[in-house]
Amino acid sequence: MLKINNLHVKLEEEDKQILKGVDLEVPAGAVHAIMGPNGSGKSTLSYVLSGRDGYEVTEGGAALEGEDILEMEPEERAAAGLFLAFQYPVEIPGVGNMTFLRTALNAQRTARGEEELSAADFLKVVREKAKSLKIDADMLKRPVNVGFSGGEKKRNEILQMAMLEPKMCILDETDSGLDVDAMRLVSEGVNALRDEGRAFLVITHYQRLLDHIKPDVVHIMADGRIVKSGGPELALEVENNGYADILSEVA
Amino acid sequence: MALPQVKLDATEARLAPLTLPDGAVWATKAREEALARFRAMGVPTGRDEYWRFTKPDSLNAPEAPEAALFEGDENPAFCDIDRLSVVFRDGVFDAEASDDLTLEGVEIARLADVMVQDIHWAKDLYGVLEARGQDPVVRPFAALNTAFATDGVVVRVTGKPSKPLHFRYLHEKTDSDAILHFLVKVEEGADVTILEGGPAAARFNKCFEVDVADRAAFHHVRSQGRDHERRAVTHVFARLGEESTFKSFTLTANGRLTRNEAFIELTGDNAVAHIAGAAVGDGDFHHDDTVFITHDAVNCESRQVFKKVLKNGAVGTFQGKILVKAGAQKTDGYQISQSLLLDEDAQFLAKPELEIYADDVACSHGSTSGAIDEEALFYLRSRGVPEAEAQDLLVLAFLAEAIDEIEDEGIAEDMRTRLEGWLLRHRS
Ligand SMILES: Nc1ncnc2c1ncn2[C@@H]1O[C@H](COP(=O)(O)OP(=O)(O)O)[C@@H](O)[C@H]1O
Numbered sequence: 099m100l101k102i103n104n105l106h107v108k109l110e111e112e113d114k115q116i117l118k119g120v121d122l123e124v125p126a127g128a129v130h131a132i133m134g135p136n137g138s139g140k141s142t143l144s145y146v147l148s149g150r151d152g153y154e155v156t157e158g159g160a161a162l163e164g165e166d167i168l169e170m171e172p173e174e175r176a177a178a179g180l181f182l183a184f185q186y187p188v189e190i191p192g193v194g195n196m197t198f199l200r201t202a203l204n205a206q207r208t209a210r211g212e213e214e215l216s217a218a219d220f221l222k223v224v225r226e227k228a229k230s231l232k233i234d235a236d237m238l239k240r241p242v243n244v245g246f247s248g249g250e251k252k253r254n255e256i257l258q259m260a261m262l263e264p265k266m267c268i269l270d271e272t273d274s275g276l277d278v279d280a281m282r283l284v285s286e287g288v289n290a291l292r293d294e295g296r297a298f299l300v301i302t303h304y305q306r307l308l309d310h311i312k313p314d315v316v317h318i319m320a321d322g323r324i325v326k327s328g329g330p331e332l333a334l335e336v337e338n339n340g341y342a343d344i345l346s347e348v349a
Numbered sequence: 350m351a352l353p354q355v356k357l358d359a360t361e362a363r364l365a366p367l368t369l370p371d372g373a374v375w376a377t378k379a380r381e382e383a384l385a386r387f388r389a390m391g392v393p394t395g396r397d398e399y400w401r402f403t404k405p406d407s408l409n410a411p412e413a414p415e416a417a418l419f420e421g422d423e424n425p426a427f428c429d430i431d432r433l434s435v436v437f438r439d440g441v442f443d444a445e446a447s448d449d450l451t452l453e454g455v456e457i458a459r460l461a462d463v464m465v466q467d468i469h470w471a472k473d474l475y476g477v478l479e480a481r482g483q484d485p486v487v488r489p490f491a492a493l494n495t496a497f498a499t500d501g502v503v504v505r506v507t508g509k510p511s512k513p514l515h516f517r518y519l520h521e522k523t524d525s526d527a528i529l530h531f532l533v534k535v536e537e538g539a540d541v542t543i544l545e546g547g548p549a550a551a552r553f554n555k556c557f558e559v560d561v562a563d564r565a566a567f568h569h570v571r572s573q574g575r576d577h578e579r580r581a582v583t584h585v586f587a588r589l590g591e592e593s594t595f596k597s598f599t600l601t602a603n604g605r606l607t608r609n610e611a612f613i614e615l616t617g618d619n620a621v622a623h624i625a626g627a628a629v630g631d632g633d634f635h636h637d638d639t640v641f642i643t644h645d646a647v648n649c650e651s652r653q654v655f656k657k658v659l660k661n662g663a664v665g666t667f668q669g670k671i672l673v674k675a676g677a678q679k680t681d682g683y684q685i686s687q688s689l690l691l692d693e694d695a696q697f698l699a700k701p702e703l704e705i706y707a708d709d710v711a712c713s714h715g716s717t718s719g720a721i722d723e724e725a726l727f728y729l730r731s732r733g734v735p736e737a738e739a740q741d742l743l744v745l746a747f748l749a750e751a752i753d754e755i756e757d758e759g760i761a762e763d764m765r766t767r768l769e770g771w772l773l774r775h776r777s
Pocket residue numbers: 109116134135136137138139140141142143152
């Protein structure tokens with residue numbers, strides 16, 4: 099599904115190399131997790147994949163289902179099936195959550211040559227999905243993420259993911275700031291989307307999330323590289339011993 | 350104080366092509382007094398405190414500068430709404446094109462007919478609110494209007510008319526110079542909606558005098574037409590009685606020069622005045638909102654919400670004042686003026702003012718100028734919304750606070766649709 103090959107990225111404005119050769123392959127149907135100390139480049143990787151400005155790819159590449167995505171506009175990547183649940187979801191005053199969801203969904207459908215969803219059909223689907231994430235009518239009406247608590251913002255990200263049904267879902271610290279109940283809701287939302295044809299890349303600091311969303315592979319990222327990959331037990335090792343052991347072992 | 354010679358000369362030059370219209374004794378008196386006011390003030394110059402941001406030259410010129418006609422490709426504003434239409438072509442009432450002026454709850458008469466009648470209630474309003482609005486800041490073009498206007502309508506609202514009145518201003522001659530004057534007297538407990546739409550003329554000078562009696566309501570929505578080259582200076586003078594409501598919204602898209610002045614006095618307790626504007630300009634566009642709200646009663650609320658979207662050399666200006674007189678306790682005054690600059694060439698100039706002589710009031714004002722929020726833009730794009738569409742969505746979101754001031758949802762939607770259309774046509 100997603101294949102990242104020797105990806106080197108620096109900041110556009112500064113001479114600062116952040117990703118220093120990331121290699122990663124997430125096959126369809128799989129859940130991979132990335133763990134790693136703060137500042138190791140996890141969010142940068144997710145932003146570069148989704149097409150945010152401010153980064154320059156100096157070497158390597160990334161492909162979604164065999165197609166080079168790095169040359170695409172962010173909206174083209176989205177239409178191709180890439181989705182990023184933001185570590186810090188953005189507030190958009192004046193744009194209703196519902197309008198936002200519908201505009202996004204229909205834009206993607208149009209880009210793929212599919213028909214737009216009618217207002218009635220859309221409403222039906224969104225209500226149903228919102229309900230399972232405990233997102234009430236008020237949250238749907240309010241401006242995107244404005245006045246939402248941390249947990250509400252994260253649930254709103256998962257609602258967008260559920261509506262857009264992407265093929266490749268990247269979750270950047272979706273668990274941070276969630277209490278136990280919200281964590282369960284979010285995980286259930288993600289698990290409901292698990293499918294043969296869909297892949298997940300879950301960025302997290304905590305084993306806790308991975309108890310709910312069981313990964314097939316866990317990668318450890320440090321200083322802009324994947325330094326170690328393994329099974330779910332790797333996450334447990336991090337949980338118990340921190341990163342120090344792993345980092346010294348690979349140094 | 351004697352005016353400088355240049356100002357005297359320019360004032361007389363402005364007056365040269367004009368003659369005072371004939372009328373009843375009271376009408377002639379009102380016009381002569383207005384002319385005397387105008388002469389005493391003189392035409393504005395860039396040195397005048399409230400004309401620093403806006404060049405008055407094209408308004409001072411004796412002849413109207415030419416303005417090409419605009420071939421519209423969409424329905425004029427408000428045309429899908431059930432309404433009573435009063436049509437003016439280049440500033441002249443067109444009975445043929447207008448609806449029958451009878452409607453329950455309201456009396457409508459042509460100004461030209463009223464100004465020759467010996468006895469008419471208009472005597473107590475014509476030029477009266479305009480004259481009050483000349484202090485502490487002069488509005489010379491309003492005095493000029495009162496002196497020379499021959500057309501317009503006078504409206505007395507006694508009930509709740511079943512539909513809005515729509516003043517429709519057609520622009521058909523490239524050199525037309527229109528002056529229209531309107532009186533709106535909303536009697537106690539009455540309630541009216543007035544819509545205005547269209548460019549009106551190559552150069553348009555308009556004056557509204559609106560008296561809102563106790564417990565009455567005046568709703569006003571206007572759309573100033575899409576002509577690129579037109580120029581306009583408009584005025585609303587309003588007095589509000591106890592527990593009365595005044596709500597006004599203006600959409601301005603295009604126009605070489607627009608100066609919209611409002612002078613609103615809250616004279617009865619518990620009155621509410623909201624005035625809002627959304628202006629969008631691309632290129633040769635200069636838009637000026639000059640608003641002066643006076644609180645002279647207890648527990649009144651006023652809101653000014655002005656938003657401008659500017660690109661490609663367009664200029665927006667805002668001068669807004671909240672004056673709270675001594676004794677106007679419990680005043681709730683709010684003023685916000687914001688611009689969204691879509692490129693580096695656009696410009697916004699603001700002069701927000703608060704002047705407060707009462708101690709128990711809550712007044713706030715803010716003025717900002719900014720660009721599109723890149724974070725929000727990326728967020729939308731990452732969800733699949735194409736860049737241009739995402740930008741339009743953010744622009745409409747920026748304008749939302751002003752549009753939300755329109756109470757009637759159907760009319761608000763009409764305004765939104767027009768803005769969407771404009772944004773679509775002006776994507777870079
Ligand atoms: N736009 C930016 N400007 C300056 N530094 C940045 C920017 N983006 C990322 N960085 C730096 O890049 C490194 C990686 O950051 P990030 O990808 O957010 O790490 P993580 O998500 O793993 O905590 C950090 O040192 C961070 O400060």
